[in-house]
Amino acid sequence: MNFENIHIGELIKQRVNELGIPVERICNFMNTSEIEIEQMYEEKFLNSGVILRWSKLLEYDFFRIYSQHLILYSPPSGNYAIQKSTVLPVFRKNIYTKEIIEFILELLKTGKKTIQQVLDDYKIPRSTLHKWMAKYNSHEK
Template sequence: MDFKEIHIGNYIKEQMEQKGIPIERACNFFKTGEEEVIRMYGNKSIDTDSLLKWCKLLEYDFFRMYVTHLLLYDGISHTKNNKRIRDSGEKIIFRKNIYTKEIKEFLVGLVASNQKTVSQITEEYNIPKTTLYKWLRKH
């Protein structure tokens, strides 16, 4: 799964196929025609109301993909935040369990398949080395 470039329409179509849900059911659910559903498959992004409906229909949390993107690529890592806090003299707040199962599997998979080294992952995604090594030991 590509968390960097999310094409939500492709993921919706993939979930429809995996779950074996006929397109007619989506048409009825959205009260629209088949052309509109197919058009949604082609969209890189869709509005949140429609995405929430897709989540309900497919019983899948598509929003989690965007959270994963934020954690991996947009610098909301606790290490950057803690550096700012440390420099200002405030207390550091540690956040437990911010990494989802999908994030852990994604990063462990990169190391296991030799696509990236531990150093590259810690540098690129701001994941603490001790955290990454803990995941690697468990998998």
């Protein structure tokens, strides 16, 4: 999974194919035509209301893909930023899913990135990365 360059239409089409949902059911649920559904598959970006409907229909949280992108590619928060109170929910950035861990370990295993590159690029704590390597590499043996 490429969390850097997200093409939501392709991912939705992939999930539809996995589930084998008939296009008639999709059109009824989305309240749109088959041509518009095909156009959505071609779109790199869709509005959040449309993504929410697809998530419900396909029983898959497509928003989580964007969350994973933020975990991997957003700049680290620095102490220089003044924390302002907000009425919005506050989420911890350092929650790594199994998919993220597998993605990082695959980069290391294939040699696409070195340990130092992973630490620098994704701001993962060194101790966390080494724990992942010890835990998940021991399961492969």
